[in-house]
Amino acid sequence: MNGVPLKASLLAVVMVWAAPSWAQVAPQTACQNSSAPRTSIYYVNGVTTTLDEARLNGGKLELEFLARLPAMPAPLQSACYLFFLNYNPTSGAVKDFTEAGQQRLGVNPSDMWRKLETFASLGPTMAALLQGPMTQANQIDQAAVQRHAAAYRAQMTPPLCRRVVVVPHSQGNLYANAAYDAAVGPSPSPTPAAGALKIVGVATPDTMVKGNGRYRTSNGDLLIGAINLILPSTLDANTNWGPNPILTSFTPLYSGGHSFMGYLSFDDSRNQILSDIQSSLSEIAAVAVCP
Numbered sequence: 001m002n003g004v005p006l007k008a009s010l011l012a013v014v015m016v017w018a019a020p021s022w023a024q025v026a027p028q029t030a031c032q033n034s035s036a037p038r039t040s041i042y043y044v045n046g047v048t049t050t051l052d053e054a055r056l057n058g059g060k061l062e063l064e065f066l067a068r069l070p071a072m073p074a075p076l077q078s079a080c081y082l083f084f085l086n087y088n089p090t091s092g093a094v095k096d097f098t099e100a101g102q103q104r105l106g107v108n109p110s111d112m113w114r115k116l117e118t119f120a121s122l123g124p125t126m127a128a129l130l131q132g133p134m135t136q137a138n139q140i141d142q143a144a145v146q147r148h149a150a151a152y153r154a155q156m157t158p159p160l161c162r163r164v165v166v167v168p169h170s171q172g173n174l175y176a177n178a179a180y181d182a183a184v185g186p187s188p189s190p191t192p193a194a195g196a197l198k199i200v201g202v203a204t205p206d207t208m209v210k211g212n213g214r215y216r217t218s219n220g221d222l223l224i225g226a227i228n229l230i231l232p233s234t235l236d237a238n239t240n241w242g243p244n245p246i247l248t249s250f251t252p253l254y255s256g257g258h259s260f261m262g263y264l265s266f267d268d269s270r271n272q273i274l275s276d277i278q279s280s281l282s283e284i285a286a287v288a289v290c291p
Contacts, residue, residue, distance in 0.1 A: 046170025
């Protein structure tokens with residue numbers, strides 16, 4: 001009988017803890033200066049994200065970044081930041097992981113996340129899902145990869161001459177890595193400046209981040225943790241959603257510790273992701289994009 005009040009009180013604590021840092025966001029004064037350098041920041045969605053959800057996630061990234069911008073070094077504040085979404089499809093060869101898992105296992109979403117916590121109970125059924133489009137670059141939508149690469153390349157070359165930071169979530173990391181080589185390659189002409197594109201991955205199921213990029217995966221991310229059991233070469237967890245995973249598991253943002261909203265709502269992950277973006281921006285700021 002005491003369980004409901006306890007859960008409610010825990011939820012209240014978590015919602016205060018996860019309160020957005022962007023309650024008041026100042027406009028970018030640098031964007032009013034036509035001569036200020038422009039940098040494009042792309043959000044790339046994961047496999048379980050609809051277009052509307054991807055837009056919400058991209059908006060969350062923009063708001064959190066702009067809330068942090070006034071505390072960044074002056075050279076970074078002098079640039080104008082433009083935000084874009086590079087959407088990847090959740091149909092065709094790319095299956096929605098959670099829907100497929102629920103259908104094949106005959107469980108509801110909550111049950112599936114609980115089963116991921118005890119991965120051995122899933123057996124070969126979930127192994128087949130985890131080794132499919134979630135982790136294999138040859139099963140992602142190649143037309144989307146080329147579209148992403150073309151978008152990045154267009155930003156870095158005349159007439160735009162912008163630097164680019166890509167922030168992919170979940171399976172979006174496969175898209176970002178796959179698009180990287182095409183985006184920075186020697187053809188077609190003109191060739192983008194070396195180092196003008198950086199990746200900051202979130203909840204990555206991949207084994208690398210192209211271009212010496214950065215990443216953050218939570219040690220409470222059940223989906224990536226399950227993938228790591230099957231594919232040990234998956235990048236190791238290196239952040240968290242706070243000191244008490246029991247608290248975060250009560251929030252609507254939970255989704256097995258995998259949601260992008262959760263990563264940008266809880267510290268340490270939020271702070272570390274924004275710090276990684278800041279470090280990446282400092283690196284590309286030194287690049288002459290159109291010498």
